[in-house]
Amino acid sequence: MMTKEPYWHSVRLERDFCKGCTTCLKQCPTQAIRVQNGKAKILKERCIDCGECIRVCPYHAKKAVTDGFDKLSDYTYTIALVAPAFLGQFSKTEDCDLILTSLLYLGFDDVYEVARGAQEISKETRELLKGGELMTPCISSACPAVSRLIAVRFPNLIHHIIPLRSPMELSAEAARREAVEKTGLKPEEIGVFFISPCAAKATAVKDGVTVKETHVSGVIAMKDVYLRLAQKISTIQEVKHLSSAGSIGTLWATSGGEASASGTKRWISVDGIDNVIRVLEDMEDDKLTDIEYVEALACPGGCVGGPLTAENNFVARSRINRICETLPEECGGIHQEIPRAWDGAPVYRPVMKLNENLETAMQMAMEMEDILERLPGLDCGSCGSPNCRTLAEDIVRGYAEETDCIFVTRERLRELLRHVSEHHIELPNQD
Amino acid sequence: MVFHYDVDGNDFTLAGEISSKVKKRLKQLGLPPEVIRKVSIAMYEAEINMVIHANGGAIDVEVTPQAVHITFADQGPGIPDLEKAMQEGFSTASNEVRELGFGAGMGLPNIKKNSDNMTIDTKVGEGTTIKLVINIA
Structure with missing residues (x-):
């Protein structure tokens, strides 16, 4: 397990590129940016790593810190933990087996789809919701930027977050266990690398706020992987059968996907951080009386709209939909006895408070x-x-x-x- | 610390704006989340009531270290049968208002539920003043 810093942030400023314009300043949903002496400055207590500033900066002065491929050499055996949005990145192919096989050419020994964990979380959510065990409307815990937004701006909604782990964490633990059984190696010799569409996930792995312990060894930006594979993918001859997720889990890549698998018809799917804030405001005022499930995703279109993806979110969504038509609804889930429950609710951080007294x-x-x-x-x-x-x-x-x-x-x-x-x-x- | 707001009557799109502003300010003061929750729910309901029944009015919010005091004053039609108005599900709202999702008769009961003290002073033909106290500690 990795040691974690409380205020570690993936989103950083490239000082030399910053012109001191006010674009990021005004888009930041937690007012975490100031321009001082002609350069932007991120207030680390307030930043929720939503990546909105990365998206809007015209000078590309905001970046997400993720891990490089060199980190793979720290482990004897490596697994690419693939976010479902990855399947929608390639114009040349919609063949899941081919897309997953291509990752082996980058040095990974195996792949594991996060969609498998997502399917399990959907199942668990349906049971909790049906059993009346959730405070409704309940909010999905999948988007770490939204969870952190709630922790700094909507303390009254913390108890509405579904008390389950993220599909990424659940899948990471399952992937490592599976690899231990398969290879006989020690758990720490196995590196599990999340192929991420966003900065928020990188932060979730490395900060001390989102989860107390993580099973993810590193986070690699989806666009970095794309860059290495875009040309190579169509030259791959030997395709392995690696696809093991169903459409329920894979559809988590796009907005509406997880909500439609929640088992209730009283769901809403909200994407884009401004829309999320609007809905959370209403929820705080008790206005969402006829809604049971709130899927709230910081990025437009859901994870396919993440700032670290390569393809635009509309095209990626179309591909994911087509791919899902070829997949069975449910497929290889997670059968090991691994806790589905999270290790605790996010803690209220009253960063807007003017004074203790x-x-x-x-x-x-x-x-x-x-x-x-x-x-x-x-x-x-x-x-x-x-x-x-x-x-x-x-x-x-x-x-x-x-x-x-x-x-x-x-x-x-x-x-x-x-x-x-x-x-x-x-x-x-x-x- | 006192804030004064005027509520515009007959515009549903603006209803809720004031409770939202107050909520932001109370968060900056660092009041306990539960207090903020009660204030924003009670205020939203009262604001909607003012728009639906009384063609607007005025809201005063006073924050002391002990409590949040809110006064809603309007020159509307007044409440003829207060006892009935306090029952859940009772509403005199028009069909037009109900079609917008309001007027379910939860207004006053919900305001009472979310405050530690509520007094209503109403006179038919003259108006209604509701005073709320929400304790901080």
Whole structure:
């Protein structure tokens, strides 16, 4: 098992590429970015690794830190743990066996489909839901960015998250156990590498917040794998029969997939982080009274829309749908006795809180309102905070000044000039 | 700490906006999640009531270290039979309103359920004032 850092983040800034524009600033769903001295800065307590900034940055200055292929050599036996979205990446083929076999050419000894774990989680969810054991509407625990969003912004919804492990974690443990039986090697000699569509999964493996212990040895970006395989895949002659997942698990790659396998018709499928926030707001106000299952995915279209995928999410979805028509509904699930339950709910992290002391917080909040009155309300981001309200917040927290607002500064300069001309004050010579 | 809001009558799309704003502010104050939950549910219901029955009104929220006090005041038709209005499922909302998914008769009972103290002062033809207290500790 790996040691974990509490605030490890996959999403990072490439300082040299950053122009200090305000694109990422305004898209960040937790207001975790500021621009200071012409460069973006990610506030690590707030970042949920959704990867929205990676998606929108016009200068590619945001990247996701994942593992390289060199890490494979740390293990005697390696397994590619394949997210179902991977099957939708190739224009040349929809043959699952071929796509999975191609991974063996990259140095992996075996492959294991996460769709198998997904099928098990679907089954478990159906049973829990049917047995009335879930707080409804329940929220799928599959998307780590959504779980972290809930942990920082929606503390009241933490208990609505389904208390099951992610398909990735369940599959990783199953894959390792299977390999131990097959090879006789020790568990630590087996490397299980997740082929990931997103940064959030990389963080889920490495941070100390999402899961306490992980069975994933490393996370490799799907686009890195794609780059090595795009040309090679059509030259592969000997195709092994490796596909062992059914459509129920594979459809988790696209939005609506896991929800439709939840066993209730009262489900909604929400994709894209802004839409997720809107629905969670409503849920917090008790408005979703006729809904039982909420599939909430941070990326547009679901995992196929992840920032580390190679293909656009619409095309990938079409391919996944076609592939699923050829698969049996259920297939090789996970038969080992492995816990399906998670190792604990996410912990509320009140990062928006102004101060530990309520009275101080109230004073700061009032001061914030006063400052906000003086700001122009344009939410232009030129000050380096995402909007006027956050600038007011940054000012009361002591991280910014009112004159960071260019409109406030302009107004003050005008006043100064007026004062100078009205009182016939002579300005010193410039030369 | 006091916040004042005016509720626009007859616009369902705006209903809920104020409770959402208040929720954000209470999160910044770091109030316990359970308090925030009660406030936002009670406020949303009361806001909807104001829009459906009273053509809008005003909301005042006062936060003290001990409790959140909310006052909803409108100049609407008033509640003729308060006892009935407090029963779950009782509603005088129009069909048009019901078609929008409101008016299920859960408003007042739900507001009461999500507060630690509720007082209603209503006069037919003059209006209604509801005062809520939600304790912090």
